[in-house]
Amino acid sequence: MGYVNGLKCRECGREYAVEPIYVCEFCFGPLEVVYDYKKIMKVLTRKTIEKREKNLWRYKELLPVDGEPQVGLKSGYTPLIKADNLAKELGIKELYIKDDTVVHPTLSFKDRVVAVALTKAKEFGFDTVACASTGNLAHSVSAHGAKAGFKRFVFIPATLEPSKIVASLVYEPHLVAVDGNYDEVNRLCSEIANKYNWAFVNINIRPFYAEGSKTQGFEIIEQLGWKAPDNVVVPCASGSLLTKIWKSFREFKEIGILKELYTKVFAAQATGCSPISTAIKQETDMIRPVKPNTVAKSLAIGNPADGFYALQVVKQTGGYGEDVSDEEIIEGIKMLARTEGVFAETAGGVTLACTKKLIEAGRINRDETTVICITGNGLKTQEALTGHTISPYYIKPNLASFEEALKKIQNTK
Ligand SMILES: *Cc1c(COP(=O)(O)O)cnc(C)c1O
Ligand SMILES: [Zn+2]
Numbered sequence: 005m006g007y008v009n010g011l012k013c014r015e016c017g018r019e020y021a022v023e024p025i026y027v028c029e030f031c032f033g034p035l036e037v038v039y040d041y042k043k044i045m046k047v048l049t050r051k052t053i054e055k056r057e058k059n060l061w062r063y064k065e066l067l068p069v070d071g072e073p074q075v076g077l078k079s080g081y082t083p084l085i086k087a088d089n090l091a092k093e094l095g096i097k098e099l100y101i102k103d104d105t106v107v108h109p110t111l112s113f114k115d116r117v118v119a120v121a122l123t124k125a126k127e128f129g130f131d132t133v134a135c136a137s138t139g140n141l142a143h144s145v146s147a148h149g150a151k152a153g154f155k156r157f158v159f160i161p162a163t164l165e166p167s168k169i170v171a172s173l174v175y176e177p178h179l180v181a182v183d184g185n186y187d188e189v190n191r192l193c194s195e196i197a198n199k200y201n202w203a204f205v206n207i208n209i210r211p212f213y214a215e216g217s218k219t220q221g222f223e224i225i226e227q228l229g230w231k232a233p234d235n236v237v238v239p240c241a242s243g244s245l246l247t248k249i250w251k252s253f254r255e256f257k258e259i260g261i262l263k264e265l266y267t268k269v270f271a272a273q274a275t276g277c278s279p280i281s282t283a284i285k286q287e288t289d290m291i292r293p294v295k296p297n298t299v300a301k302s303l304a305i306g307n308p309a310d311g312f313y314a315l316q317v318v319k320q321t322g323g324y325g326e327d328v329s330d331e332e333i334i335e336g337i338k339m340l341a342r343t344e345g346v347f348a349e350t351a352g353g354v355t356l357a358c359t360k361k362l363i364e365a366g367r368i369n370r371d372e373t374t375v376i377c378i379t380g381n382g383l384k385t386q387e388a389l390t391g392h393t394i395s396p397y398y399i400k401p402n403l404a405s406f407e408e409a410l411k412k413i414q415n416t417k
Contacts, residue, residue: 006070007044011035011211014313022068024128024203026210034309035211037068045259050230053261060116060219066255067219068212069123075148076119080219082107084227084375089343090356094363098373100233101340102224105348105381110147110171112140112302112349112380113220113245118148118205120216125203131155132202136193138186138241138302139168140380145205146175157202159189164301165387185296187307206242214310217245221252224375225262232262234372235323237270237359239351239379240280241305243314246271249377250317269317270368271325272358274298274333274350280311281358284318284325291315299330299388300350302380324367326358333357334392337382347382355379 011020015033026035048065056062060080061073083103091099108115118141125133134157135145142158149156156177160169161184172179182189190207197204205213225232232253238246250269256262273281276298279291291311296304308314318325328336333350336357340346348356355376362368382389397412399405 006068007040007065008068008070009038009040012038024130024208026208037211037215039066039255041255041258048259048261050226050261053226060119060216060223063219063222066215066222066252066259067120068215069120070127073119073123074126075122075152076109076115079108079115079119081223082220084224085344085346087344090340093339093343094360096363096368096370096372096374100224100228100373100375101344101346102220102375102377103346104220104377104379105346105352108144110140110143111384112144113217113377114140114144114380115148116219117141117213117216118144121203121205121209121213122148122152122154124209124212125154125205126152128203128209130201130203132157132200134193134196134202134204135159135206136186136190136204137206138304139164140302140384141206142172142177142179143168143384146172146177146179149177150175159193161185161189161301165385167386168301168384171384186305187293190305210309214244214248217248218252218255220245220377221249222256224249225253225256228373228375230261232256232265232267233375234266235268235270235368235374237272237355237362237368237374237376239272239303239355239377240311240314241303241308243271243280243308243310243312245377245379246314247310247317250321267321268323269321270323270358270362271314271318272355273325273327274300274303274354275327275329276300277304277306278325278327279306279308280314281325281327283311283315289315298333300333300354301385302349302351303354324362326361326365326367328354328357328361332361334389336360337389338392340378341382346378348378349380349382349385350388351380352378352382353388 013028277296293307333353336353
């Protein structure tokens with residue numbers, strides 16, 4: 005048996021049984037999975053976790069599935085890299101990269117949420133899975149859904165990066181490219197979800213899907229030696245990942261795995277789509293929707309479903325929000341590659357560039373421990389770097405030609 009008590013409305017607290025539902029019938033608040041922590045405490049200890057396989061299911065009692073995991077069995081437990089070169093460049097003492105650009109089959113943290121969503125979709129008995137995506141979710145649902153034997157409907161804005169579209173098409177889902185931005189795609193999908201009996205991973209089974217993001221937070225704590233960092237910087241699209249990383253820290257505290265918790269949570273966005281960081285800076289609880297215009301397409305959600313809750317986490321923990329221009333995003337990608345050998349997609353550029361600004365502004369203390377969440381691989385958004393990288397040396401296939409180039413290289417040093 006599982007460890008889930010049921011679903012609960014985040015606004016009015018009304019309780020619901022475990023079903024593929026996502027909003028409260030009474031107040032339209034979002035539903036959240038509730039666990040039996042007393043029961044979980046008895047089975048989930050540091051020792052039990054350490055003995056398990058190194059994948060995202062090693063924390064399965066804190067994930068909303070009843071039976072055995074069925075999807076994403078090789079996903080998760082990504083590296084936590086001590087980023088000394090980058091720390092030096094940024095002028096801070098201790099910095100870690102939570103590197104979700106690797107290990108995952110589709111090379112982004114979305115494999116975490118999809119592992120949980122598709123396992124749950126199996127338990128509910130769905131034969132079709134679907135999603136509204138800014139890119140990475142499309143890729144992940146297409147791939148994991150293929151392996152798990154689901155029919156797949158994947159909805160994306162037609163303007164997505166061509167390499168991300170190919171990365172989904174190769175798994176042969178029904179890919180629907182909509183003439184509109186993500187928020188319009190999402191609205192359409194809500195209508196479709198009401199009419200067709202499909203498991204829309206980020207709509208009707210969203211409460212379960214979103215819980216998968218917690219595994220990134222659990223791993224951070226475990227890999228820091230069962231300690232929470234002083235600061236964590238999280239990129240925000242809908243704001244879900246940020247709220248779930250905080251939930252994961254609190255849960256580890258709740259079940260006694262974590263002794264102390266003083267982490268400040270920081271939100272990173274692109275200036276071209278910054279409803280959350282803007283509200284933080286303006287000290288308002290009102291998230292004002294925007295029309296996205298940024299190179300960071302994976303974060304381009306103008307009307308973020310969990311924006312309000314992300315804002316509350318940032319405020320409660322003493323964190324802050326920051327946003328950066330497209331130029332700063334590209335510079336962030338390059339800095340991460342140059343210093344640490346990690347090639348991140350645009351969202352990673354957002355996170356690093358925001359971290360730099362937060363340090364410079366004194367919002368992140370230089371003497372503290374900071375973890376930055378790098379959530380997707382740069383091979384997926386290579387278009388973003390066109391015209392922004394250094395150039396190769398073009399030579400003839402002979403030694404003289406090479407040595408001519410070498411002379412130029414040595415002269416520029
Ligand atoms: C989806 C996504 C995020 C954050 O998504 P939320 O909706 O805020 O949970 C961050 N980085 C990448 C690369 C993503 O694809
Ligand atoms: Zn309610």
